[in-house]
Amino acid sequence: MTSRDSEKLLTPLGYVAGVVAALIPWEVATIGIVAAGVAVIAFSAFHAFFTVGFFIVILLGLILESRMHWLLAAAGLLLLPLITSRVSGRSLELPTRRDI
Numbered sequence: 001m002t003s004r005d006s007e008k009l010l011t012p013l014g015y016v017a018g019v020v021a022a023l024i025p026w027e028v029a030t031i032g033i034v035a036a037g038v039a040v041i042a043f044s045a046f047h048a049f050f051t052v053g054f055f056i057v058i059l060l061g062l063i064l065e066s067r068m069h070w071l072l073a074a075a076g077l078l079l080l081p082l083i084t085s086r087v088s089g090r091s092l093e094l095p096t097r098r099d100i
Contacts, residue, residue, distance in 0.1 A: 006090075007090055007091065008090055008091055008092075008093040009081075009084065009085055009088065009090045009091070009092055009093065010092075010093065010094070010095070011046040011049075011081065011092040011093060011094050012081055013040075013046070013049055013094070016049075016050070016053075016077055016078060016080075016081065017033045017036075019074075019077055020032065020033065020053070020057065020074045020077060020078065021033065023070045023073055023074040023077070024057065024061060024066055024070050024071060024074045025064065025066055027060070027064060028057060028060045028061050028064060028066055028071075029057075029074075031056060031060055032053050032056040032057040032060060033053065035052055035053070035056045036048075036049040036050070036052045036053030036056065037049065038052075039051070039052035039053075046092040046093070046094065047081075047082055047085065047092055050078050050079065050081050050082050051082065053078045054075055054078040054079055057071070057074055057075055057078060058071070058075050061074075061075075
């Protein structure tokens, strides 16, 4: 929730990307984060980052046989902003200079 607009949540893109990169092998993290970033641009929606990132991380993690407990933790972290947004009824947004 932001102080500017009660209908929006700040999108934790950098935080999630950093923690995912710390939890899982670099091959999976790099491809997953890049694919998620491309999804944000392609779909023009921040929830695409978390949705695409979730599926890519799970699929690549299973294919490359990553440790399951770290893979599940990273996947859960990618789902958390989506669940929070859905439960609270707020949209995911990033503040821009225009908003200030």
